Amino acid sequence: MSDCCTLGGKNNESYDLAVIGAGSAGFSAAITAAVQSARVALIGHGMIGGTCVNIGCVPSKTMIRAAEALHGAKVAGRFPGLTGEARITDWHALVQAKDDLVGALRQKKYVDLLPSYNGIAYLEGAARLEDGGVTVNGDAIRAGKIIITTGARPSVAPIPGIDKVDYLTSTSALDLEELPRSLIIVGGGFIGCELGQMLARAGTQVTIVCRSRLLPQVEPEVSDALMNVFREEGVAVNCGVAYEFCRQDEEGVTLCVKEGGVLTELKAARVLVATGRAPNVEGLGLEAAGIRQAVGGGIAVDDRMRTTKRGTYAAGDVTGRDEFVYMAAYGAKIAALNALNGDSLVYDNSVMPAVVFTDPQVASVGLTEAQAKAQGFETKTSLVPLNQVPRALAARDTRGLIKLVADAKTDRLLGGQILAPEGADSIQTLALAIKHGMTTKALGDTIFPYLTTVEGLKLAAQTFEKDIAKLSCCAG
Numbered sequence: 001m002s003d004c005c006t007l008g009g010k011n012n013e014s015y016d017l018a019v020i021g022a023g024s025a026g027f028s029a030a031i032t033a034a035v036q037s038a039r040v041a042l043i044g045h046g047m048i049g050g051t052c053v054n055i056g057c058v059p060s061k062t063m064i065r066a067a068e069a070l071h072g073a074k075v076a077g078r079f080p081g082l083t084g085e086a087r088i089t090d091w092h093a094l095v096q097a098k099d100d101l102v103g104a105l106r107q108k109k110y111v112d113l114l115p116s117y118n119g120i121a122y123l124e125g126a127a128r129l130e131d132g133g134v135t136v137n138g139d140a141i142r143a144g145k146i147i148i149t150t151g152a153r154p155s156v157a158p159i160p161g162i163d164k165v166d167y168l169t170s171t172s173a174l175d176l177e178e179l180p181r182s183l184i185i186v187g188g189g190f191i192g193c194e195l196g197q198m199l200a201r202a203g204t205q206v207t208i209v210c211r212s213r214l215l216p217q218v219e220p221e222v223s224d225a226l227m228n229v230f231r232e233e234g235v236a237v238n239c240g241v242a243y244e245f246c247r248q249d250e251e252g253v254t255l256c257v258k259e260g261g262v263l264t265e266l267k268a269a270r271v272l273v274a275t276g277r278a279p280n281v282e283g284l285g286l287e288a289a290g291i292r293q294a295v296g297g298g299i300a301v302d303d304r305m306r307t308t309k310r311g312t313y314a315a316g317d318v319t320g321r322d323e324f325v326y327m328a329a330y331g332a333k334i335a336a337l338n339a340l341n342g343d344s345l346v347y348d349n350s351v352m353p354a355v356v357f358t359d360p361q362v363a364s365v366g367l368t369e370a371q372a373k374a375q376g377f378e379t380k381t382s383l384v385p386l387n388q389v390p391r392a393l394a395a396r397d398t399r400g401l402i403k404l405v406a407d408a409k410t411d412r413l414l415g416g417q418i419l420a421p422e423g424a425d426s427i428q429t430l431a432l433a434i435k436h437g438m439t440t441k442a443l444g445d446t447i448f449p450y451l452t453t454v455e456g457l458k459l460a461a462q463t464f465e466k467d468i469a470k471l472s473c474c475a476g
């Protein structure tokens with residue numbers, strides 16, 4: 001490891017900690033350090049608050065909720081005696097309301113917080129690591145320790161011709177002036193799935209294409225069921241394709257894909273590229289500083305959030321792992337405490353819940369069956385379709401399933417996934433069960449409230465031992 005971090009320069013201020021990047025990870029690191037009475041330079045470039053509040057979680061989730069309201073009215077007829085109808089009367093008003101929410105949360109959760117912490121100095125500008133320190137707008141900043149939290153941006157798959165196409169990314173798709181008539185989404189990850197369903201429900205004819213399958217990190221049963229939900233809603237899904245080329249003309253966009261040796265030309269008004277995220281590392285001077293990047297370009301960190309340069313840490317999306325806002329904040333907190341107090345804390349993502357905000361939602365925690373097997377566990381699994389869950393029957397919406405994975409030798413829960421309309425709010429129960437080493441037997445014996453989606457976890461746990469179809473309501 002090379003050494004960090006004392007630098008003299010024009011700016012004579014000196015800080016205990018310099019945090020580069022004022023998104024969720026940056027704020028978490030800066031506030032954690034300030035609470036420890038450290039003097040912190042928080043250096044922001046671009047919109048304060050970063051991805052989550054401005055162009056990620058907040059705008060996407062409010063638009064998804066709006067599309068759900070639209071869809072909910074349209075499918076009200078699943079209850080005999082009801083008809084429903086909803087339509088978009090003013091797309092601009094919807095987009096404006098999203099922007100207002102973003103602006104209000106950015107102000108309240110980021111800008112307005114800064115004066116509450118005397119120890120934090122907010123500096124505006126692109127920071128660069130130089131000669132063992134940081135420079136901002138050419139001014140040198142002295143700091144005992146540094147945390148890099150510069151986030152990531154949409155990365156575009158190298159499809160021949162894509163550079164000549166006016167493609168959308170997640171950022172521009174959330175800011176559309178008008179809805180495209182039709183849209184090809186390249187990529188079946190969480191962004192492609194969430195935005196694809198939202199825009200389809202808003203009225204765009206959507207085709208999702210992906211190289212493997214939808215949400216490749218989730219259980220195959222969940223991926224397949226989600227694909228069926230999408231297809232039933234009219235979203236076309238083409239999985240297992242190779243991207244050949246893309247071109248644009250007056251009529252729109254053509255994407256040529258190869259599927260099982262057969263070339264197919266897909267056409268749409270617009271194309272949205274959702275093929276992952278690239279870490280924001282350009283201009284930081286990583287190489288000169290001796291900071292190693294991992295495969296994929298993210299800054300390599302060890303389990304204490306240390307980079308390969310002594311005294312310099314990294315957290316959040318710039319590390320290229322666990323790209324969720326709560327993990328960015330968690331990792332940054334560990335980094336700040338380690339930077340100030342001697343590297344004793346370890347980053348632990350073994351019980352990390354994750355949610356994809358499709359409808360039904362995809363919520364997961366712990367190991368998939370394949371991961372558990374790869375780690376040498378002898379596994380047992382249970383699978384409960386939502387038509388076995390009273391909540392889903394009452395809602396007349398049985399799209400989904402619950403899958404649990406356990407250690408066959410000890411009965412200990414290892415992981416699980418919920419595909420259900422309220423899966424996001426149910427997964428934390430399973431996270432706690434796994435965190436505290438519960439067995440499937442103990443989970444099945446736990447009292448759950450009747451008719452809830454989370455009760456499905458109890459049923460899935462009981463499925464290891466008995467046929468839940470033969471149980472009376474709440475009995476067992």
Ligand SMILES: Cc1cc2nc3c(=O)[nH]c(=O)nc-3n(C[C@H](O)[C@H](O)[C@H](O)COP(=O)(O)OP(=O)(O)OC[C@H]3O[C@@H](n4cnc5c(N)ncnc54)[C@H](O)[C@@H]3O)c2cc1C
Pocket residue numbers: 020021022023024025026043044045046047048049050051052053055056057058060061125126127128149150151152170191280283284315316317318322323324325326328357
């Ligand atoms: C469409 C979308 C939806 C999402 N939905 C969810 C969700 O529902 N739930 C969830 O948990 N996560 C979600 N995420 C992921 C989440 O937004 C990110 O994991 C999180 O915001 C990452 O935070 P960060 O602080 O690491 O990076 P960022 O928030 O991106 O912050 C990095 C900041 O550093 C700045 N910067 C870059 N270079 C420099 C430099 N040289 N000097 C100074 N500043 C610099 C950047 O401009 C930026 O402001 C979503 C992401 C997207 C794109």
